Amino acid sequence: MVGYDPKKINLSxxxxxxxxxxxxxxxxxxxxxxxxxxxxxxxxxxPISKKSQLSKYKSLGQSLSTIIKEEGVLALWxxxxxxxxLSISFSAHLLWFEVLTRYAFTLQPxxxxxxNKKFLAHFACGGVGASLTLVTNQPIDTxxxxxxTQGEPRVYNGILDAVNKVYTNEGLRGFYRGxxxxxxxxxxxxxxxxxxxxxxxxxxxxxxRIDSSERTKNISAFQSSINGSIAGIISKTIAYPFxxxxxxxxxxxxxxxxxxxxKVVKFSGLWNCLYISVKNEGLLGIxxxxxxxxxxxxxxxxxxxxxxxxxxxxxxxxNY
Numbered sequence: 001m002v003g004y005d006p007k008k009i010n011l012s013x014x015x016x017x018x019x020x021x022x023x024x025x026x027x028x029x030x031x032x033x034x035x036x037x038x039x040x041x042x043x044x045x046x047p048i049s050k051k052s053q054l055s056k057y058k059s060l061g062q063s064l065s066t067i068i069k070e071e072g073v074l075a076l077w078x079x080x081x082x083x084x085x086l087s088i089s090f091s092a093h094l095l096w097f098e099v100l101t102r103y104a105f106t107l108q109p110x111x112x113x114x115x116n117k118k119f120l121a122h123f124a125c126g127g128v129g130a131s132l133t134l135v136t137n138q139p140i141d142t143x144x145x146x147x148x149t150q151g152e153p154r155v156y157n158g159i160l161d162a163v164n165k166v167y168t169n170e171g172l173r174g175f176y177r178g179x180x181x182x183x184x185x186x187x188x189x190x191x192x193x194x195x196x197x198x199x200x201x202x203x204x205x206x207x208x209r210i211d212s213s214e215r216t217k218n219i220s221a222f223q224s225s226i227n228g229s230i231a232g233i234i235s236k237t238i239a240y241p242f243x244x245x246x247x248x249x250x251x252x253x254x255x256x257x258x259x260x261x262x263k264v265v266k267f268s269g270l271w272n273c274l275y276i277s278v279k280n281e282g283l284l285g286i287x288x289x290x291x292x293x294x295x296x297x298x299x300x301x302x303x304x305x306x307x308x309x310x311x312x313x314x315x316x317x318x319n320y
Contacts, residue, residue, distance in 0.1 A: 011098075011312060011315060011316070013095070013098075013099065015312075015315050015319070016094070016095055016098050016312075017095055018311070018315070019308050019311040019312045019315060020091040020092070020094040020095050020308065021088055021091055022307060022308075022311050023091065023094075023303075023304050023305075023306075023307035023308040023311060024084075024087040024088050024090070024091035024304070025084060025087065025088065026303070026307050027087065027299075027300055027303040027304045027307060028080070028083050028084050028087040029080075029084075030299070030303060031296050031299050031300045031303070032076065032077050032079075032080050032083055033064075033076035033077065034292050034293075034295055034296035034299065034300075035079075035083060035148070035296055036067070036075070036076050036077070036078055036079070036148055037060065037063055037064070037067075037076075037289075037292040038289045038292045038293040038296055039145060039148045039149060039247055039289075040057055040063065040067070040148070040149065040289075041057060041063070041288055041289030041292060041293075042243070042244045042247040042248065042288060042289040042293075043149050043247055043248060043251055044056060044057055044288070045263045045264075045265055045280070045281070046263060047281070048288055048289070050062070054263075060291065060292065064076075070151070070152065071151070071152055078147055078148050079144045079145075079147040079148040081159060082140055082143050082144035082147060082159055083144055085140050085144075086137055086140045086141055086144055089133070089136060089137050089140060090133055090134075090137050092129075092132075092133045093126070093129045093130045093132075093133040093190055094129075094308065095129075096125075096128070096129030096130075096132055096133060097122075097125050097126050097129040097194055099129075100125035100128060100129055101121065101122065101125045104121050104124075104125055105121070108121075115199065115202050118198060118199075118202070119195050119198065119199050120195075122194050122195045122197075122198045122199075123191045123192065123194070123195035124191070125194070126190045126191040126192075126193065126194030126195060127187045127188065127190060127191035129190070130186045130187050130189075130190035130191065131183065131186070131187050134179075134182060134183060134186050134187070138175065138176050138178075138179050138182060139163075139175035139176065141178075141182065141250070142166070142174070142175050142176070142177055142178065142250050143159060143162050143163060143166065143175075145178075145247055145250040145251065146162055146166070146250070146251065147159070147162060149251055169253070170253050174253060177249050177250045177252055177253070178245070178246040178247070178248075178249035178250040180269070180270050181242045181243075181245040181246040181249060181270045181273075182242075182246045184239075184242045184270070185239045185242035185243050185246055186239075188235075188238065188239050189235045189236065189238065189239035189243075190235070191235075192231070192234060192235035192238055192239070193231045193232055193234075193235035193301060194231075196230070196231040196234050196235065197227055197228055197231040197301075197305060200227035200230060200231060201219065201223065201227055204223055204227060219309050221306055221309070221310060224302075224305045224306045224308075224309040224310075225302045225303070225305070225306045226302070227305070228301045228302040228303075228304060228305030228306060229298040229299070229301055229302035230298075231301055231305075232297040232298050232299075232300060232301025232302060233294055233297060233298050233301075235297070235301075236293060236294055236297035237290075237294065240286070240287055240290060240293065240294075241274060241286040241287070242270075243293065244277070244286055244287070244288060244289065245270055245273045245274055245277070245286075248265075248267060248273055248277070249267060249269075249270070249273055252266060252267065265280075274286060
Protein backbone atom coordinates (compact mmCIF):
# COMPACT_ATOMS: atom_id res chain seq x y z
CA MET A 1 0.00 0.00 0.00
CA VAL A 2 1.00 3.65 -0.32
CA GLY A 3 2.99 4.82 2.69
CA TYR A 4 5.06 2.99 5.25
CA ASP A 5 3.35 0.44 7.50
CA PRO A 6 5.45 -1.59 9.96
CA LYS A 7 2.80 -4.35 9.96
CA LYS A 8 3.14 -5.02 6.23
CA ILE A 9 5.83 -6.07 3.76
CA ASN A 10 7.47 -2.83 2.63
CA LEU A 11 9.35 -2.68 -0.66
CA SER A 12 12.89 -1.47 -1.25
CA UNK A 13 13.49 2.00 -2.69
CA UNK A 14 14.32 0.50 -6.10
CA UNK A 15 11.11 -1.55 -6.14
CA UNK A 16 9.08 1.50 -5.12
CA UNK A 17 10.74 3.53 -7.92
CA UNK A 18 9.70 0.91 -10.49
CA UNK A 19 6.12 0.95 -9.21
CA UNK A 20 5.85 4.76 -9.16
CA UNK A 21 7.29 5.09 -12.69
CA UNK A 22 5.03 2.38 -14.09
CA UNK A 23 1.91 3.89 -12.56
CA UNK A 24 2.86 7.37 -13.84
CA UNK A 25 3.39 6.23 -17.46
CA UNK A 26 0.17 4.19 -17.65
CA UNK A 27 -1.93 6.92 -16.03
CA UNK A 28 -0.60 9.75 -18.21
CA UNK A 29 -1.33 7.86 -21.44
CA UNK A 30 -4.99 7.53 -20.45
CA UNK A 31 -5.73 11.00 -19.05
CA UNK A 32 -3.83 13.25 -21.50
CA UNK A 33 -6.96 14.41 -23.44
CA UNK A 34 -8.49 15.72 -20.20
CA UNK A 35 -5.28 17.63 -19.54
CA UNK A 36 -5.39 19.27 -22.96
CA UNK A 37 -9.02 20.33 -22.44
CA UNK A 38 -8.32 21.58 -18.92
CA UNK A 39 -5.39 23.74 -20.01
CA UNK A 40 -7.25 25.17 -23.03
CA UNK A 41 -10.11 26.19 -20.71
CA UNK A 42 -7.79 27.68 -18.11
CA UNK A 43 -6.00 29.99 -20.53
CA UNK A 44 -9.23 31.19 -22.21
CA UNK A 45 -10.40 34.41 -20.58
CA UNK A 46 -13.82 34.42 -22.28
CA PRO A 47 -16.64 32.49 -20.54
CA ILE A 48 -16.94 28.73 -21.01
CA SER A 49 -20.54 29.04 -22.15
CA LYS A 50 -22.67 28.26 -25.19
CA LYS A 51 -24.22 31.72 -24.83
CA SER A 52 -20.92 33.52 -25.40
CA GLN A 53 -20.31 34.47 -29.03
CA LEU A 54 -16.70 35.45 -28.31
CA SER A 55 -15.63 32.16 -26.71
CA LYS A 56 -13.72 29.62 -28.76
CA TYR A 57 -14.44 26.79 -26.32
CA LYS A 58 -18.00 26.67 -24.96
CA SER A 59 -18.61 23.14 -23.64
CA LEU A 60 -16.88 19.76 -23.35
CA GLY A 61 -18.49 18.30 -26.47
CA GLN A 62 -18.01 21.44 -28.54
CA SER A 63 -14.40 21.78 -27.39
CA LEU A 64 -13.56 18.20 -28.33
CA SER A 65 -15.12 18.53 -31.78
CA THR A 66 -13.42 21.90 -32.38
CA ILE A 67 -9.96 20.62 -31.47
CA ILE A 68 -10.36 17.46 -33.56
CA LYS A 69 -11.76 19.41 -36.54
CA GLU A 70 -9.07 22.10 -36.52
CA GLU A 71 -6.04 20.14 -35.33
CA GLY A 72 -6.84 16.43 -35.70
CA VAL A 73 -7.44 13.67 -33.14
CA LEU A 74 -3.79 13.56 -32.14
CA ALA A 75 -4.11 17.14 -30.88
CA LEU A 76 -5.78 15.64 -27.80
CA TRP A 77 -2.35 14.21 -27.01
CA UNK A 78 -0.46 17.45 -27.65
CA UNK A 79 2.36 17.79 -25.16
CA UNK A 80 2.06 14.08 -24.34
CA UNK A 81 5.80 13.46 -24.36
CA UNK A 82 6.48 16.36 -22.01
CA UNK A 83 3.47 15.22 -20.00
CA UNK A 84 5.05 11.78 -19.67
CA UNK A 85 8.37 13.32 -18.65
CA LEU A 86 6.52 15.44 -16.11
CA SER A 87 4.54 12.47 -14.80
CA ILE A 88 7.63 10.27 -14.50
CA SER A 89 9.66 12.98 -12.79
CA PHE A 90 6.78 13.99 -10.54
CA SER A 91 6.16 10.35 -9.62
CA ALA A 92 9.26 10.87 -7.48
CA HIS A 93 6.92 12.54 -4.98
CA LEU A 94 5.48 9.09 -4.22
CA LEU A 95 9.01 7.79 -3.72
CA TRP A 96 9.82 10.71 -1.42
CA PHE A 97 6.54 10.05 0.39
CA GLU A 98 7.47 6.40 0.97
CA VAL A 99 10.95 7.32 2.22
CA LEU A 100 9.73 10.16 4.45
CA THR A 101 6.91 8.12 6.01
CA ARG A 102 9.33 5.27 6.64
CA TYR A 103 11.64 7.58 8.58
CA ALA A 104 8.75 9.35 10.32
CA PHE A 105 7.12 6.18 11.62
CA THR A 106 10.48 4.62 12.50
CA LEU A 107 11.65 7.65 14.48
CA GLN A 108 8.22 8.32 16.00
CA PRO A 109 6.29 5.03 16.37
CA UNK A 110 3.57 6.92 18.25
CA UNK A 111 2.43 8.41 14.91
CA UNK A 112 0.73 5.09 14.14
CA UNK A 113 -1.34 5.15 17.34
CA UNK A 114 -4.39 7.07 16.02
CA UNK A 115 -5.91 7.87 12.64
CA ASN A 116 -5.53 11.62 13.30
CA LYS A 117 -1.78 11.25 13.87
CA LYS A 118 -1.40 9.06 10.80
CA PHE A 119 -3.35 11.55 8.66
CA LEU A 120 -1.16 14.45 9.82
CA ALA A 121 2.02 12.41 9.22
CA HIS A 122 0.92 11.44 5.72
CA PHE A 123 -0.21 15.02 5.03
CA ALA A 124 3.15 16.48 6.09
CA CYS A 125 5.27 13.87 4.28
CA GLY A 126 3.18 14.26 1.12
CA GLY A 127 3.60 18.04 1.13
CA VAL A 128 7.35 17.93 1.72
CA GLY A 129 7.81 15.23 -0.93
CA ALA A 130 5.85 17.25 -3.49
CA SER A 131 7.84 20.43 -2.78
CA LEU A 132 11.16 18.62 -3.21
CA THR A 133 10.02 17.19 -6.53
CA LEU A 134 8.48 20.37 -7.89
CA VAL A 135 11.66 22.42 -8.25
CA THR A 136 13.12 20.06 -10.87
CA ASN A 137 9.78 19.63 -12.65
CA GLN A 138 8.87 23.27 -13.27
CA PRO A 139 10.73 23.74 -16.60
CA ILE A 140 9.12 20.56 -17.99
CA ASP A 141 5.68 21.76 -16.89
CA THR A 142 6.19 25.15 -18.53
CA UNK A 143 7.25 23.60 -21.85
CA UNK A 144 4.29 21.20 -21.70
CA UNK A 145 1.85 24.08 -21.14
CA UNK A 146 3.32 26.04 -24.07
CA UNK A 147 3.05 23.02 -26.39
CA UNK A 148 -0.54 22.30 -25.35
CA THR A 149 -1.78 25.89 -25.67
CA GLN A 150 -0.34 26.62 -29.11
CA GLY A 151 -2.64 26.23 -32.07
CA GLU A 152 -1.93 26.02 -35.79
CA PRO A 153 0.44 27.08 -37.29
CA ARG A 154 2.75 25.99 -34.52
CA VAL A 155 5.26 28.27 -32.85
CA TYR A 156 7.22 25.36 -31.39
CA ASN A 157 8.15 22.31 -33.46
CA GLY A 158 8.72 19.96 -30.56
CA ILE A 159 10.33 19.93 -27.13
CA LEU A 160 13.88 20.90 -28.11
CA ASP A 161 12.66 23.75 -30.31
CA ALA A 162 10.47 25.01 -27.46
CA VAL A 163 13.36 24.85 -24.99
CA ASN A 164 15.62 26.76 -27.38
CA LYS A 165 13.06 29.48 -28.14
CA VAL A 166 12.01 29.98 -24.51
CA TYR A 167 15.64 30.31 -23.42
CA THR A 168 16.52 32.63 -26.33
CA ASN A 169 13.50 34.91 -25.91
CA GLU A 170 12.93 34.82 -22.14
CA GLY A 171 16.07 33.43 -20.51
CA LEU A 172 16.10 30.95 -17.63
CA ARG A 173 13.31 32.87 -15.93
CA GLY A 174 10.96 31.81 -18.72
CA PHE A 175 11.18 28.17 -17.61
CA TYR A 176 10.14 29.05 -14.06
CA ARG A 177 7.05 31.15 -14.78
CA GLY A 178 4.27 30.12 -12.42
CA UNK A 179 6.58 28.52 -9.84
CA UNK A 180 5.02 30.28 -6.83
CA UNK A 181 1.41 29.28 -7.62
CA UNK A 182 2.70 25.83 -8.55
CA UNK A 183 4.22 25.46 -5.08
CA UNK A 184 1.01 26.73 -3.52
CA UNK A 185 -0.92 24.28 -5.71
CA UNK A 186 1.13 21.10 -5.68
CA UNK A 187 2.24 21.10 -2.04
CA UNK A 188 -1.23 21.23 -0.41
CA UNK A 189 -2.91 19.28 -3.23
CA UNK A 190 -0.48 16.37 -2.92
CA UNK A 191 -0.54 16.55 0.87
CA UNK A 192 -4.34 16.42 0.96
CA UNK A 193 -4.48 13.69 -1.70
CA UNK A 194 -2.10 11.34 0.10
CA UNK A 195 -3.53 12.20 3.51
CA UNK A 196 -7.14 11.64 2.46
CA UNK A 197 -6.23 8.47 0.54
CA UNK A 198 -4.81 6.91 3.69
CA UNK A 199 -7.72 8.19 5.78
CA UNK A 200 -10.28 6.79 3.33
CA UNK A 201 -8.54 3.41 3.37
CA UNK A 202 -8.74 3.40 7.17
CA UNK A 203 -12.45 4.32 7.05
CA UNK A 204 -12.99 1.61 4.44
CA UNK A 205 -11.44 -0.98 6.75
CA UNK A 206 -13.45 0.36 9.68
CA UNK A 207 -16.69 0.06 7.68
CA UNK A 208 -15.81 -3.54 6.85
CA ARG A 209 -14.97 -4.09 10.53
CA ILE A 210 -11.37 -4.97 9.74
CA ASP A 211 -9.08 -4.34 12.71
CA SER A 212 -5.77 -2.61 11.96
CA SER A 213 -3.90 -5.69 13.18
CA GLU A 214 -5.87 -7.93 10.80
CA ARG A 215 -5.61 -5.90 7.60
CA THR A 216 -4.48 -7.80 4.54
CA LYS A 217 -1.15 -6.98 2.95
CA ASN A 218 -2.72 -5.88 -0.32
CA ILE A 219 -5.42 -3.32 -1.10
CA SER A 220 -7.99 -4.40 -3.69
CA ALA A 221 -8.12 -2.76 -7.12
CA PHE A 222 -11.65 -1.50 -6.45
CA GLN A 223 -10.73 0.05 -3.10
CA SER A 224 -7.61 1.82 -4.39
CA SER A 225 -9.50 3.17 -7.45
CA ILE A 226 -12.48 4.51 -5.49
CA ASN A 227 -10.51 6.00 -2.60
CA GLY A 228 -7.87 7.41 -4.94
CA SER A 229 -10.53 9.12 -7.07
CA ILE A 230 -12.29 10.65 -4.06
CA ALA A 231 -8.98 11.87 -2.63
CA GLY A 232 -8.11 13.39 -6.01
CA ILE A 233 -11.42 15.26 -6.26
CA ILE A 234 -11.13 16.69 -2.73
CA SER A 235 -7.53 17.83 -3.15
CA LYS A 236 -8.09 19.32 -6.62
CA THR A 237 -11.14 21.29 -5.46
CA ILE A 238 -9.21 22.82 -2.57
CA ALA A 239 -6.19 23.86 -4.64
CA TYR A 240 -7.79 24.59 -8.04
CA PRO A 241 -7.49 28.44 -8.13
CA PHE A 242 -3.70 28.09 -7.89
CA UNK A 243 -3.73 25.62 -10.79
CA UNK A 244 -5.54 28.14 -12.98
CA UNK A 245 -3.16 30.93 -11.93
CA UNK A 246 -0.14 28.75 -12.66
CA UNK A 247 -1.28 28.05 -16.21
CA UNK A 248 -2.08 31.70 -16.91
CA UNK A 249 1.32 32.82 -15.64
CA UNK A 250 3.13 30.11 -17.64
CA UNK A 251 1.88 31.54 -20.94
CA UNK A 252 3.05 35.09 -20.15
CA UNK A 253 5.41 36.06 -22.98
CA UNK A 254 3.64 33.57 -25.25
CA UNK A 255 0.64 35.75 -26.09
CA UNK A 256 1.17 36.06 -29.86
CA UNK A 257 0.87 32.30 -30.38
CA UNK A 258 -2.57 32.12 -28.78
CA UNK A 259 -4.30 35.29 -29.99
CA UNK A 260 -6.67 33.17 -32.08
CA UNK A 261 -7.93 31.52 -28.89
CA UNK A 262 -9.26 34.80 -27.48
CA LYS A 263 -8.33 37.81 -25.37
CA VAL A 264 -4.77 38.22 -24.10
CA VAL A 265 -4.26 39.43 -20.52
CA LYS A 266 -0.98 40.17 -18.73
CA PHE A 267 -0.32 39.64 -15.02
CA SER A 268 2.49 40.78 -12.75
CA GLY A 269 2.33 37.81 -10.38
CA LEU A 270 0.18 35.29 -8.52
CA TRP A 271 -2.00 37.63 -6.47
CA ASN A 272 -2.39 40.04 -9.38
CA CYS A 273 -3.52 37.11 -11.54
CA LEU A 274 -6.09 35.98 -8.96
CA TYR A 275 -7.31 39.56 -8.41
CA ILE A 276 -7.74 40.39 -12.11
CA SER A 277 -9.31 37.00 -12.84
CA VAL A 278 -11.93 37.47 -10.10
CA LYS A 279 -12.48 41.14 -11.05
CA ASN A 280 -13.02 40.42 -14.75
CA GLU A 281 -14.62 36.97 -14.62
CA GLY A 282 -16.20 36.73 -11.18
CA LEU A 283 -15.45 34.28 -8.38
CA LEU A 284 -16.33 31.34 -10.62
CA GLY A 285 -13.68 32.60 -13.03
CA ILE A 286 -10.93 31.09 -10.90
CA UNK A 287 -12.68 27.74 -11.29
CA UNK A 288 -12.77 27.94 -15.08
CA UNK A 289 -12.02 24.52 -16.55
CA UNK A 290 -12.95 22.87 -13.25
CA UNK A 291 -15.12 20.14 -14.82
CA UNK A 292 -12.47 18.60 -17.11
CA UNK A 293 -9.90 19.24 -14.40
CA UNK A 294 -11.81 17.41 -11.67
CA UNK A 295 -12.63 14.57 -14.09
CA UNK A 296 -8.95 14.37 -14.87
CA UNK A 297 -8.05 14.54 -11.16
CA UNK A 298 -10.48 11.74 -10.30
CA UNK A 299 -9.22 9.54 -13.13
CA UNK A 300 -5.57 10.43 -12.61
CA UNK A 301 -5.60 9.92 -8.86
CA UNK A 302 -7.71 6.78 -9.04
CA UNK A 303 -5.59 5.25 -11.80
CA UNK A 304 -2.31 6.27 -10.15
CA UNK A 305 -3.18 4.59 -6.87
CA UNK A 306 -4.75 1.63 -8.71
CA UNK A 307 -1.67 0.98 -10.87
CA UNK A 308 0.71 1.68 -7.97
CA UNK A 309 -1.06 -0.71 -5.60
CA UNK A 310 -1.32 -3.42 -8.26
CA UNK A 311 2.33 -3.06 -9.29
CA UNK A 312 3.51 -3.20 -5.67
CA UNK A 313 1.27 -6.24 -5.12
CA UNK A 314 2.86 -7.88 -8.18
CA UNK A 315 6.38 -7.12 -6.97
CA UNK A 316 5.58 -8.56 -3.54
CA UNK A 317 4.13 -11.74 -5.05
CA UNK A 318 7.24 -12.23 -7.19
CA ASN A 319 9.86 -11.47 -4.55
CA TYR A 320 8.41 -12.32 -1.14
